[in-house]
Amino acid sequence: MVSAPPLRKTVYASLLAALIAAGAYLSVPIGPVPIVLQNLFVFLAGLLLGPRWGVASVGVYLLAGALGLPVFAGGVGGIGRFAGPTGGYLVGFIPAVYVIGWIAEKWETRIVYDVAAMVLGSVVIYVFGIAWLQALTGMTLAKTLMVGMVPFIPGDILKIAAAVPIARAIRPVIKP
Amino acid sequence: MTELTILGYCSGDSVLHKTDVRFKIACLIMISITTISANFWALSMLTLVLAVTFMHVGLSLTSAFKTLRYVFVLLMFIFIARILSSPGTPVFAFSKISVTREGIYDGVSICWRLLDVIVVGILFVSTTRSLEIKSAVAWLLHPIPFIPAKRVATMMSLVMRFMPVILDQARETADAQRARGVENRKNPIYRMSKLGIGLMRRTFERADKLAYAMEARCYSEERTDPALDSDSNDWIMLVFVMALCIAMTVV
Numbered sequence: 001m002v003s004a005p006p007l008r009k010t011v012y013a014s015l016l017a018a019l020i021a022a023g024a025y026l027s028v029p030i031g032p033v034p035i036v037l038q039n040l041f042v043f044l045a046g047l048l049l050g051p052r053w054g055v056a057s058v059g060v061y062l063l064a065g066a067l068g069l070p071v072f073a074g075g076v077g078g079i080g081r082f083a084g085p086t087g088g089y090l091v092g093f094i095p096a097v098y099v100i101g102w103i104a105e106k107w108e109t110r111i112v113y114d115v116a117a118m119v120l121g122s123v124v125i126y127v128f129g130i131a132w133l134q135a136l137t138g139m140t141l142a143k144t145l146m147v148g149m150v151p152f153i154p155g156d157i158l159k160i161a162a163a164v165p166i167a168r169a170i171r172p173v174i175k176p
Numbered sequence: 177m178t179e180l181t182i183l184g185y186c187s188g189d190s191v192l193h194k195t196d197v198r199f200k201i202a203c204l205i206m207i208s209i210t211t212i213s214a215n216f217w218a219l220s221m222l223t224l225v226l227a228v229t230f231m232h233v234g235l236s237l238t239s240a241f242k243t244l245r246y247v248f249v250l251l252m253f254i255f256i257a258r259i260l261s262s263p264g265t266p267v268f269a270f271s272k273i274s275v276t277r278e279g280i281y282d283g284v285s286i287c288w289r290l291l292d293v294i295v296v297g298i299l300f301v302s303t304t305r306s307l308e309i310k311s312a313v314a315w316l317l318h319p320i321p322f323i324p325a326k327r328v329a330t331m332m333s334l335v336m337r338f339m340p341v342i343l344d345q346a347r348e349t350a351d352a353q354r355a356r357g358v359e360n361r362k363n364p365i366y367r368m369s370k371l372g373i374g375l376m377r378r379t380f381e382r383a384d385k386l387a388y389a390m391e392a393r394c395y396s397e398e399r400t401d402p403a404l405d406s407d408s409n410d411w412i413m414l415v416f417v418m419a420l421c422i423a424m425t426v427v
Contacts, residue, residue: 007395008387014331015383018338019376025243026346028368035364040372060331067201067313069336070297162368169373173380 008175009049013057016045020061021071039125040159040166042093043118046100047167048174054101058093065090088132089125096121104167111164118160184340185305190233192303195413196406197312200300203417207296210421211289218424219288225420226295235302243343247294251287258283306333311401326397334386342379349374 023038046054065072066082072090082090103117126149134144187193192200211222230237259279310333317325349371361367 007391008384010327010331011334011383011387011390012380014334015338015379017331018335018342019379021335022339022342022346025247025343026371028364028371035368037368037372040368044372044376056331060328060335063313063328064332064335067204067316067332069309070294070301071335071339158364158368161365162372165369166372166376170376170380173377175384 009053012174013045013049013053014060016041016049016054016057017061017064020045020058021064024072035155035158037159039093039122039156040163042097042125043100043121043159043163044167044170046097046117046121047104047114047163048170049101050105051098051101054097055094058097062090062093085133085136086129089129091132092125092128095128096124099124111168114164114167115160118163122156122160184302184336186233186235186302188234188303190303191409191413192229192233192299194409195303196404196410197304197308198315198404199406199410199414200304201312201316202414204296204300206417206421208293210424211293214285214289214424215427216285216288217427219285219292221424221427222292222420223288226292226299229299230295233299233303235298240298244294251290254290255283255287258286301336306336307402308404309333309336311404314401315404324397330397338379338383341382342375345378345382346371346375349378 019041020038023041024036026037028035028037042058045057049057061071100117100121103113103120107113130141130144130148133139133148134141137144139147207222211219214222259275259282310329313332314325314329317323317328353367353370353374358367358370
């Protein structure tokens with residue numbers, strides 16, 4: 001039996017949105033520092049669902065957060081989060097997932113392109129995040145980068161490295 | 177066994193369970209906006225109200241602590257960062273690091289605010305069925321053009337349905353891996369990818385089953401949602417929360 005594609009995609013996109021939300025509560029310890037898995041699932045939403053459903057998935061996640069459901073990192077919801085210091089990163093998820101999904105769909109199942117897509121996606125997230133953080137705090141660009149990007153880069157590299165085998169393992173499971 | 181996590185709906189008979197969802201969402205938004213600029217008095221007031229509500233709803237405190245343990249770690253980081261980065265009169269100082277009175281004040285009030293908003297969110301989620309959230313979202317979105325309100329609403333209720341399932345599954349997978357000695361593996365990429373694959377395999381299977389089940393029940397977007405109706409009790413609650421918010425901004 002084959003379900004109608006839109007319904008199945010709707011359910012998958014909701015699942016990824018829920019994974020992004022749950023990712024705020026899941027972490028893998030590296031030494032003493034826990035790595036939160038949230039943007040790993042943002043990457044995977046792009047890789048697994050493609051651009052349009054990826055954006056739908058992240059959009060639903062952000063909307064749920066804006067309505068005050070406890071889905072953002074730290075469990076704090078509410079529309080105030082978009083105005084807070086991390087708002088730029090959240091908004092950046094949308095173009096990032098589109099970019100990742102677009103590249104991944106165009107050159108399917110090539111590891112190099114998957115990695116390139118995720119690197120580009122991270123850059124997009126940081127462009128939005130840093131721009132907003134700087135506008136909000138009025139810090140110099142160098143200092144904003146030190147606070148808002150540099151500490152997270154090692155974690156991002158690890159997440160990109162982990163997303164490649166995950167995407168390879170899960171793609172065959174996903175029904176078109 | 178599926179353990180009940182506090183992030184899902186818990187059945188009950190409290191005032192919050194009976195209140196119309198739209199009113200609950202309005203209250204949620206009002207409270208979270210008010211806390212942004214709340215001082216200690218306002219926060220104490222809110223905490224008191226929340227504590228009473230929490231007990232009235234009958235949620236278990238231990239499971240709340242368990243679900244939120246990472247949040248506490250995060251709050252601690254925020255607290256420490258605040259203490260060390262705020263200028264002001266130092267309370268005590270090591271060579272270059274100084275802990276300031278303003279820093280402690282800032283840190284406590286920010287963490288307190290965040291914690292209050294988290295508790296409000298938990299109260300909302302644990303007293304509202306996902307079907308109700310769905311119809312409320314459809315109601316909120318239908319005046320906006322170009323957004324398929326019903327589909328978005330369905331997706332959002334699915335998200336809230338999947339959240340506890342995913343957290344349970346993650347715990348199960350992590351336990352299974354721990355039992356097999358995953359902690360001896362120091363490579364974080366290995367651990368992340370193995371956890372991710374196990375978790376996603378299982379949850380995608382679940383999503384497949386759900387899609388079949390929805391289809392078997394002839395799911396379509398033209399279905400009748402449960403009627404949202406409000407009575408005087410809802411208005412009383414809204415007025416109460418409004419009064420609380422006004423009081424919080426005044427003190």
